[in-house]
Amino acid sequence: MRIAVVGARGQLGAAVVHECAAAHETTAFGHADLDVSDEAAVDAAMARVRPEVIVNAAAFTNVDSAEDRPIDALNGNAFGARAMARAARTHGATLIHYSTDFVFDGNASAPYVETDRPNPQSVYAASKLLGEWFASDAPRAYVLRVESLFGRAPGAGPEKGSVAGILKTLMDGGSPKVFEDRTISPTFVVDAARATRQLLESGASAGIYHCVNTGRCTWLTFAQELARQLGIEARLVPVRMGDMVLKAARPQYCALSNEKLRSVGIEMPSWQDALARYVVRLSDFHEGRKP
16 A cells, blocks of 8 residues: 555654555655645645555644644644545545544543543643544544553654653653553554554454553553563652643543454553563663664
8 A cells, every 4th residue: 555654753653654664655754744734735745645545643742732822733633634634535545543532521430432422621632523523524534542652663753741751750760740540541652553554454444443552550550560660669759630730631531442443353452561562662772773
């Protein structure tokens, strides 16, 4: 297949490029190559590549900044998805678009399934839900919800996000603050990229899929396991969501069920297994070995 990956320098986009390039003709577009909010530029880029698959991994991901920069969030997360969907229609391409657990309000007590009703609580979350709706206008669209991403593939920029922050603080000998009452389903970018390729190659029904590692945990449990895997004494500072002042609301319970993905033959490893492989890769990168 001819695959165009947009947002290819980010954590997930780079992992998709790395996963697909060996078997498919893959063209990577970083932000410097293509601004997803410029529909004319998107049209021109896709006309050159004539992709059979468009993977949209571009996103505005700063949850708190989105409250002050709603136009930027909408451009990156919603109107960018609309441009991709229109390009997919023009070229008869399949669209892969990534969304987030933040589309839910976090008031659940069991992992969310794809048919649960979204209820975004922040500008970022609303922009991502709009992106899902726009992406669904493509003739064949997969919307893959991921969350709490961790990992880095060759070609990616510096790792970002909560896991990267916890890791850096631990490695520097500090005591990271971690939520003891926020429940997540962590997602290793390597596993999400592999699932993306498998979905494309399997011909599974289009639609929304929760593409997360199997299982759920609090951020405190995750950080404890990360420290254990690293062989570092965990000096963690547990905090509760009600004690923190955050500009944008976060869903408190945001575990996602990946049963639908399993039903089409795609097994996602447990988050503990993913974390173990992540730590091995950290050593490989540090020692200069190919991951």
